[in-house]
Amino acid sequence: MYKSLIRPLLFKVDPEKIHHSTFSMLQSLSGIPGMKSTWKNMFNFEDKALEREFFGVKFKNPVGLAAGFDKDAKIVDELACMGFGFIEIGTVTPKPQAGNEKPRLFRLPEDKAIINRMGFNNEGAIAAVERLKKRKSSVVIGGNIGKNKVTPNEKAFEDYEYCFEALYPVVDYFVVNVSSPNTPNLRELQDKEPLTKLLQSVIHLNKKKDKPKPILLKIAPDLTDGQLDDIVSIVKEIHLDGLIATNTTISREGLKTSDATVQAIGAGGLSGMPVRARSTEVLKYLRAQLGANFPIISVGGIMAPEDALEKLSAGASLVQIYTGFIYEGPSLVKRINKAILKAN
Numbered sequence: 001m002y003k004s005l006i007r008p009l010l011f012k013v014d015p016e017k018i019h020h021s022t023f024s025m026l027q028s029l030s031g032i033p034g035m036k037s038t039w040k041n042m043f044n045f046e047d048k049a050l051e052r053e054f055f056g057v058k059f060k061n062p063v064g065l066a067a068g069f070d071k072d073a074k075i076v077d078e079l080a081c082m083g084f085g086f087i088e089i090g091t092v093t094p095k096p097q098a099g100n101e102k103p104r105l106f107r108l109p110e111d112k113a114i115i116n117r118m119g120f121n122n123e124g125a126i127a128a129v130e131r132l133k134k135r136k137s138s139v140v141i142g143g144n145i146g147k148n149k150v151t152p153n154e155k156a157f158e159d160y161e162y163c164f165e166a167l168y169p170v171v172d173y174f175v176v177n178v179s180s181p182n183t184p185n186l187r188e189l190q191d192k193e194p195l196t197k198l199l200q201s202v203i204h205l206n207k208k209k210d211k212p213k214p215i216l217l218k219i220a221p222d223l224t225d226g227q228l229d230d231i232v233s234i235v236k237e238i239h240l241d242g243l244i245a246t247n248t249t250i251s252r253e254g255l256k257t258s259d260a261t262v263q264a265i266g267a268g269g270l271s272g273m274p275v276r277a278r279s280t281e282v283l284k285y286l287r288a289q290l291g292a293n294f295p296i297i298s299v300g301g302i303m304a305p306e307d308a309l310e311k312l313s314a315g316a317s318l319v320q321i322y323t324g325f326i327y328e329g330p331s332l333v334k335r336i337n338k339a340i341l342k343a344n
Contacts, residue, residue, distance in 0.1 A: 002329030039081035055214035061085035067144035080137035090144030113272030132170035143171035221246035242295035272323035276301020287315030305339035
């Protein structure tokens with residue numbers, strides 16, 4: 001029903017506009033008595049065999065929603081009804097920011113892909129915190145944190161520290177995001193020296209807490225093997241809790257969409273089916289370097305249950321979806337979990 005009826009209607013509207021309209025619709029519908037229970041009956045699939053535990057956090061299943069979908073934690077309770085084992089909010093920055101100029105979100109239906117150059121548009125850390133304080137669901141929440149566009153890289157650690165302190169009471173784990181291609185110079189923070197210093201500053205704050213929260217790093221799919229080796233070295237040196245591989249790519253190789261259309265869209269991170277192979281390559285490389293037990297969350301091109309199984313077979317501890325959720329609808333979560341259970 002979603003792909004045959006609902007998606008064609010949604011795809012007739014500007015991507016960003018329909019994104020916000022869908023949020024408003026879900027919020028309104030959730031107020032109808034029995035609606036959340038209906039969603040749960042439709043989209044949840046639970047079994048003890050699906051439960052996982054990594055870095056001290058228990059997940060009811062290994063399928064999560066990636067950061068970028070619900071940046072401001074506006075519909076966490078609604079999304080929790082759709083079967084996710086965990087939901088990652090953000091990327092959150094200390095101060096609210098508008099992000100890049102519109103249009104900044106584009107569909108590539110021929111490739112089952114999306115290009116975005118949103119630029120960390122969000123309402124700021126405090127707004128997200130206030131919403132999460134009021135949430136009613138118990139779904140695991142990840143806090144994806146970044147820096148404001150106006151903050152120079154040499155002071156970036158201050159923004160990440162601020163977000164860490166603000167979100168600490170209301171999230172279950174943290175993700176340090178230095179891999180978005182849509183904030184100028186942000187990816188420079190993936191270089192070994194600045195990245196080590198940045199992570200150490202957040203870890204230092206974390207160690208002061210009575211109950212430290214897991215700290216993960218989200219990396220780009222465009223890193224060379226040498227850069228991945230640096231990431232592995234940092235992980236071992238500072239005892240990072242986990243990695244998320246990968247963010248969107250700046251590559252445009254192998255697209256079915258015409259070159260003219262792609263060039264007209266311009267800059268931005270590409271997600272969806274075209275990034276699947278590279279994200280799996282990065283996953284395999286990291287798994288080989290870090291051993292069997294280090295937690296790695298895989299995201300990138302999971303459009304069907306088979307894609308999720310491929311990631312898990314390649315060494316993923318957990319998986320996340322985003323573009324697949326948009327193209328396939330909420331039933332994808334249930335389908336993936338059923339496939340995982342069958343494969344066990």
